[in-house]
Amino acid sequence: MRRVLILTLFLVSFTTRAKQPNQLHLLRVAVGDFYPYVTCKDGEAKGINVYLVEKAFKAVNVQLEYTCMPWSRVYKSLYRNRQDISFPYLKSSERRNQLYYLKTPLMVTRLVFFHLETMTMPNHEISLKDISDLKLGGVLGYEYGQLIKQYDQKFGLYRSASSQDGFNRLLKDRIDILVEEQNVGEAIIASLPMSQREAITFTPFTETREDTNNYIVTGANNPNKARIDELYEKGLRLLNEQKPQ
Template structure:
């Protein structure tokens, strides 16, 4: 009987130890959004580098998988992957995912082609226009009432290359995008002449706060969120944050 209780104690102790063991690896979906995220950039882009360093600071390795953005989110929603980034929060996303503290705030602006100039002081001034937008993107969310009542038409595409080529060719009238990544897309995917024709409105800017989203289906979801938040505090304090992302969260010009 004594041996039975000894074996039972050992079993319960081992089971408790396994249950308390914290994960040392996280699997995150990623996608194409230069300069922040890309399979073809060093460290998979500066946002990916930031996420890697934050988790590294708390002893967690990151595995990335690259997918179209719609699929990247669905895989996390279903629990097939642990998390995804960098996303703005919407009521629907807060319902489906666990969200980290903000990574940083970036400015959305309205891009247009000077071949088809856009002048607007308020949202309703864009009535009758065609807006270009990315699949799964919350950019242009401020136009939702005008989209719902048909005042603005939306053309959605899977990537920024197609989006800015459509803008340069006049297939859409305006594109809401980050000032940084919008000009990055123009530089990467448009001809030199087309680049000179791209501009943005200084009015109607919109601030976005970006987050890591963790699946509610993942066993260690709350731990991953807490660990990432702690990791971000560490790399902000030691200067890694500014070194990695600082130059990329300030606007870049085509001039």
């Protein structure tokens, strides 16, 4: 009789725990450097996105533990489930096979072509034909939307280890155009000597809204992906409720 009672209590306890939602109190976050949205200095993550994401998860009692690494390693660590989340990420068909995008966009970015003032760019919407004879540069691990994807597949994008390296290539005429997010590029240019700052300008190019939305991501096979999404949405709702009317 005692054994039957113990077994019954165990089954009731197990069933109760099974019905409870998956509890998450700590998420491992992998990020690279994407100033001013995310900065990694001495292993510490800061920036606009870091502040916003931390506030949302803190509202639902979830702590974030950051690891700084190159973006190419960030990507691998996510789809291999060695890290739980990262941000900010643009959507792409290739990434959808290995990453899960949380529902609500984190922010909207604006990709532009940075180039020297001496270069003349077309004053119409830029097509693949307009840039087919030019050397375009980017950063390892970055995604730039459909136009640059087509260029990369056909001609090859010259990728640097960082945005700073990309601007160095541009100033040394090793590339004709650096594809970069406008605020990121302007922040880097502001740190350059005046003569170099005055030598660089940018030209916008049109992309769809989906190409410019950035998201928090986790691995496509992460067993907690739905719960992470749910917690983030709840955190955002709580933050909105706290705003003064």
